[in-house]
Amino acid sequence: DPKIIxxxxxxxxxTGSEKILICEQYLGHNAMYWYRQSAKKPLEFxxxxxxxxxxxxxTASSRFQPQSSKKNHLDLQITALKPDxxxxxxxxxxxxxxQAPLFGEGTRLSVL
Amino acid sequence: xxxxxxxDARVTVSEGASLQxxxxxxxxxxxxxxxxxxxxxxxxxxxxxxxxxDPVVQGVNGFEAEFSKSNSSFHLRKASVHWSDxxxxxxxxxxxxxxxxxxxxxxxxxxxxxx
Numbered sequence: 001d002p003k004i005i006x007x008x009x010x011x012x013x014x015t016g017s018e019k020i021l022i023c024e025q026y027l028g029h030n031a032m033y034w035y036r037q038s039a040k041k042p043l044e045f046x047x048x049x050x051x052x053x054x055x056x057x058x059t060a061s062s063r064f065q066p067q068s069s070k071k072n073h074l075d076l077q078i079t080a081l082k083p084d085x086x087x088x089x090x091x092x093x094x095x096x097x098x099q100a101p102l103f104g105e106g107t108r109l110s111v112l
Numbered sequence: 113x114x115x116x117x118x119x120d121a122r123v124t125v126s127e128g129a130s131l132q133x134x135x136x137x138x139x140x141x142x143x144x145x146x147x148x149x150x151x152x153x154x155x156x157x158x159x160x161x162x163x164x165x166d167p168v169v170q171g172v173n174g175f176e177a178e179f180s181k182s183n184s185s186f187h188l189r190k191a192s193v194h195w196s197d198x199x200x201x202x203x204x205x206x207x208x209x210x211x212x213x214x215x216x217x218x219x220x221x222x223x224x225x226x227x
Contacts, residue, residue, distance in 0.1 A: 004155070031213060042116075043156075043202060043217040056214055090155055097213050100146055103155035 003027045004104035006091050011109045013081050020067075021076040021107045023091030031055075031097040032074040034066060037106070038087035046089075049074055050097040081111045114139040116205050118218035126226045127195050133188040133221045135177075135203030144206040145186040146215065147177055151199045159201075162186065173197070198225045 007022040025032060034046040048056040052068040063085075065077045078085060088108045092101035115138045125131055137143060144163050148156040160171025167179040177188045186203060200222050204215040 033213065035215075042219045045214045045216070048213050058214065092156075094213060099213065100144075100158050100161050101213065101215070102158065103148075105153075105155040 002105060004091055004093060004102060006089075006104040006107050008107060009105065011107055013109065013111050015081060015083060015111060017081050018077065018079045019081065019109070021078070021089050021091075021109070023074050023076070023104060025072050025091070025093040025104075027093060027095075027102065028072075029093035029095050029102075030071070031094045031099075031101075032068070032072075033092040033094075033101055034074065034076050035090045035092060035103070036087045037090060043090070046076075047074075048097065055097055078109075083111045085109065086111045114143060114205050114207060114216050116203050116216055116218035118201075118203055118221050120221050121219065122222045122224070124224045124226060125193055128192050131188075131190045131193045131197075131223070133201050133203075133223065135186045135188065135218060137184055137186065137203070137205045139184075139205060139207070141207075142181060145177075145179060146204040146206070147171065147175070147186070147188050148202045148204060148217075149199045150202065150220075156202065159188070193223075193225050195225045195227055198223055 004025045031050045033048045037043045046059045047066045063079045067075045088106040090106045091104040094101045117136045146161045147159040200220045203218045
């Protein structure tokens, strides 16, 4: 059974709308991350959280907002969606902030 | 800033043949290095990692990688590939400090194993 659960697996949105990508991990990890994989760019780091606190943000746009309501949750809210936001978004986690992350299966977002 | 180059976007080998997937990194010090594999419609799975010590590290499913500081490389090898090894392989680097866990990935190498 997957230990990092991402919901939904597939998501279609219209330009200008808002979506929330869900991530829950059942590994007891203290650090969680978001990465993005698009057709145009290599897999790229977006955010890291440690003990529910933002540690690193490499996303230039404020349209992307992580939300951590619980220690094992790190959701990603995306507002004012654009076609360029189309990508697969991977959630990941690790025991602590400086260890190799394990990845979820991703949410594939298509913005029309 | 650190960067990772995987010069071969696609590699095709026959089942039973040996394999080497190349990875070159750019970083001023010795980084932490990783290889991940992505099977179709799945997330990334960690194959192996290098932090320090013996430059040859063993991973899962018979994979190994060799770190070379002089060549700034971390090539992945397998002695005999199986058709199930067909996947996309990513090399990644992380700064060798406690500043955070950001991984920088290469563009990936798509491996096809012919039966």
